[in-house]
Amino acid sequence: MEYEATIGLETHIMQKTGTKMFCSCRHEYxxxxxxxxxxxxxxxxxxxxxxxxxxxxxxxxxxxxxxxxINPYSKWDRKNYFYPDMAKNYQISQYDQPLCLGxxxxxxxxxxxxxxxxERIHQEExxxxxxxxxxxxxxDYNRAGTALMEIVSEPCMHSAADALAYMNALKQIMQYxxxxxxxxxxxxxxxxxxxxxxxxxxxxxxxxxEIKNMNSFAFIEQAIGYEIDRQIAVLEGGGRVAQETxxxxxDRGETFTQRTKEDAHDYRYFxxxxxxxxxxxxxxxxxxxAELPELPAQRRARYVxxxxxxxxxxxxxxxxxxxxxxxxxxxxxxxNAKAVSNFIMGEMLRLLSGQGTAISESQVTPEKLAxxxxxxxxxxxxxxxxxxxxxxxxxxxxxxxxxVEAKGMAQVSDDSALEGWADEAIAxxxxxxxxxxxxxxxxxxxxxxQVMKASKGKANPGAVMQMLKQKLDA
Amino acid sequence: xxxxxxxxxxxxxxxxxxxxxxxxxxxxxxxxLDQILHYVEQLNALDVAGVEPTAHAIPVYNVFRPDEVGRxxxxxxxxxxxxxxxxxxxxxxxxxxx
Ligand SMILES: [Zn+2]
Numbered sequence: 001m002e003y004e005a006t007i008g009l010e011t012h013i014m015q016k017t018g019t020k021m022f023c024s025c026r027h028e029y030x031x032x033x034x035x036x037x038x039x040x041x042x043x044x045x046x047x048x049x050x051x052x053x054x055x056x057x058x059x060x061x062x063x064x065x066x067x068x069x070i071n072p073y074s075k076w077d078r079k080n081y082f083y084p085d086m087a088k089n090y091q092i093s094q095y096d097q098p099l100c101l102g103x104x105x106x107x108x109x110x111x112x113x114x115x116x117x118x119e120r121i122h123q124e125e126x127x128x129x130x131x132x133x134x135x136x137x138x139x140d141y142n143r144a145g146t147a148l149m150e151i152v153s154e155p156c157m158h159s160a161a162d163a164l165a166y167m168n169a170l171k172q173i174m175q176y177x178x179x180x181x182x183x184x185x186x187x188x189x190x191x192x193x194x195x196x197x198x199x200x201x202x203x204x205x206x207x208x209x210e211i212k213n214m215n216s217f218a219f220i221e222q223a224i225g226y227e228i229d230r231q232i233a234v235l236e237g238g239g240r241v242a243q244e245t246x247x248x249x250x251d252r253g254e255t256f257t258q259r260t261k262e263d264a265h266d267y268r269y270f271x272x273x274x275x276x277x278x279x280x281x282x283x284x285x286x287x288x289x290a291e292l293p294e295l296p297a298q299r300r301a302r303y304v305x306x307x308x309x310x311x312x313x314x315x316x317x318x319x320x321x322x323x324x325x326x327x328x329x330x331x332x333x334x335x336n337a338k339a340v341s342n343f344i345m346g347e348m349l350r351l352l353s354g355q356g357t358a359i360s361e362s363q364v365t366p367e368k369l370a371x372x373x374x375x376x377x378x379x380x381x382x383x384x385x386x387x388x389x390x391x392x393x394x395x396x397x398x399x400x401x402x403x404v405e406a407k408g409m410a411q412v413s414d415d416s417a418l419e420g421w422a423d424e425a426i427a428x429x430x431x432x433x434x435x436x437x438x439x440x441x442x443x444x445x446x447x448x449x450q451v452m453k454a455s456k457g458k459a460n461p462g463a464v465m466q467m468l469k470q471k472l473d474a
Numbered sequence: 475x476x477x478x479x480x481x482x483x484x485x486x487x488x489x490x491x492x493x494x495x496x497x498x499x500x501x502x503x504x505x506x507l508d509q510i511l512h513y514v515e516q517l518n519a520l521d522v523a524g525v526e527p528t529a530h531a532i533p534v535y536n537v538f539r540p541d542e543v544g545r546x547x548x549x550x551x552x553x554x555x556x557x558x559x560x561x562x563x564x565x566x567x568x569x570x571x572x
Contacts, residue, residue: 017541024544033562034553038546054541075529082492084566130569138563266490271529279535 002200003235005228007163008155010192011170012148013180014126015058021125021147022049022092022275029186033140041145043087048274055147056099056278059123061288062149062179063100065295066118066170070285074099076272081265084139085127093150095269098122099278105153106297107169109161116166117154124148143187155194155205160224167191167217172296175321184215191215195224197231197241206231207243211255214248223248227255299324307337316345323349326359326366333370336377343369347390363397364390371400379460385409413460415467418451421459422467425450436472444468481508 017027023040039047060070077095103118128144130137151170157163171182171189182189191214196206209227214220231241246255294302296318303314318324323344330340348369352359369390376386381404389400389409404410412418425447426433435443444465451464484504488495495503549562558565 019541019543024539024542025546026543032549034564035549036546037552038544042547042552050539051537052541053538056538080490084564084569131563132568133560136558136560136565136567137569138560138565140563268490273530276530276534276537 001236003197003228003232004200005158005224005231006155006196006198006205007157007159007224008194009151009153009157009163009166010194011151011153011167012190012192013062013151013170013174013182014186014188015055015062015147015149016178016180017052017054017058017147019052020145021052021055021123022145023047025142025145027146028142031142033138033142035142037141037144041087042141043089049092051275051278052147055123057288058147058179059099059121059149060280060285061177061292062151062174063103063121064285064289064292065173065177065179066100066103066105066121066151068100068103068118068121070280071097071099071101072281073097073277073279075277076275077269078272079124079267079269081267083127084137085130085144087128087141087144091125091127092272092275093124093269094122097277099280105166105169105173107165109159109165114162114165116162117156119152119154121149121151124150155196160221160228163193163224164217164221167220172319172321176293176295178293184217187215189215191220193220193224195227195231197228197235199235206235207241209241209243209255210245211248212245212258216250219248219250222250222253223255226253230255296321296324303337307331309337309341313338313341313345317341320359322359330366330369333367334373336373339373339376340369343373343390347387347394351391351394362394364393368393368400375400375404379413379462380404380410382411382457382461384457385411409458411458411460412455413463415463417455418459418463418467421451421454422447422464422471424454425468426471433472444472482511 019025020027020036020041023038025036025038025041028036040049063070074094074097076092078090079093079095080090082089098120100121101119103121105116105118107114107116126143126146126148128139128141130139132138153166157166167189174180174182174189180188184190193211193214194208195211196208198204198206209231211220211223211227214223227246234241242257244257245259247258248255300311300314300318303309303317304311309317316323317327327340327344330344331337334340348359348362348364352362372386372389372393375381375389376383381389385404389403392398392403392407393400429447429450432443432446436447447468448461448464451459451468452461481504484495484500484507488500488503553559553562553564556564
């Protein structure tokens, strides 16, 4: 029998705010434990939460970037549970009236464009961080109460590749939009993955299995693949897939039962009496919309249409916001988009990955790359010398022009110097000369190579070619 | 609310609230809570067909604060309240299920 998998994602993204969602404690990663805490985020009796305006704005902007409608009226609810990561014994969330409704994400999966529907985005607060030690657990409340939004997709994906493409696009958009850095290592982007399988043609979805709290895209991909295979095997064996929550064991690449439906939580949601609802006017929505930055897809299109870059280049350059911003900055100092693109995609990304540093920290600044390109375009140096200069600046810093002078890298276009090398090459290689004269155009390349060798790579290839042709065609 | 007179499952609600009740307490609270729910149920007699549901009684919206860092508590004071602490953190009995 043929089976079809259905996948939905609930993605939690930590917003880039300076303070927490409901109190003015600083939001900072890596601070000493329990140094950014107060009566509100520690759940002291009588402490009252107050909404962070910036978080609301970022959540709504995230919604606008994803084509959601902004709910004119939204409210707050308590999700009740007992767990030490939430000192109040409830999490403030949005149950039935979230900030953003509907929406979609268009992504390319294996060369085909697909549209994945988004059901809603709601605002909530993050939980504290637990560390498990011998005989107990430790709780650091610095993260408790920080702004967290949950983006819920429709169950509209059908493969691990779909889910991966969706998450990559989501991450890119959130980064471009300044909503979140989505640094998975810092837990800024985590997903709950819902997977079910049904025979093709069956109308109802199969039993839903939820894999909780995954931050690595690679693990999500593995977990989905494993889960689809496992559920199909259960159905094929005549069994029933249990609706349950499963964890993912990264070492084994397998999922395992964590919690079955029978002991599922009953959160007893009810309206949060401590927070007043939010009303957002159409005018406010338009003000926010006007502030939205250009998204990767728009940038990609502009790089092709306005800068004349190949689709491939535009895709590579825009896949990372930092790289794309760097490219934009370089374009303020040069008109040669293709040369900038070549240097970024070649030397820059290769050297950066070798060093494990970010493009923003590179010693080759956008201005310096533009200076190197100007030297190449003026034929002062060859393209290969340009790459050497790039590498020197990357490793040691310094000014491109000064380096070219100090190392004598300028190429020779001077006729008198070229003439000597050209004559020598012609005299020493009568066979190639004969072949060329007999009509074998390619033979000239050998002579050219001899001149380049004699000049130790400094001869201007264009000028050499011209000189050789002049002499041979005469 | 319509099924309030059918009573609430005190045992279940007590479990959700992590309360340990004896059989006598459960029976006692069952009777008391049923009475309260029955009292509240008088509201069902009202015609609210034209009334918008609301989560709050007063029409106040958009109570915001700017995203500016304020004072947090002193770390020593925070930990002083912890029944048990280690490495500057609250120490709690081992948590297993997430
Ligand atoms: Zn706080």
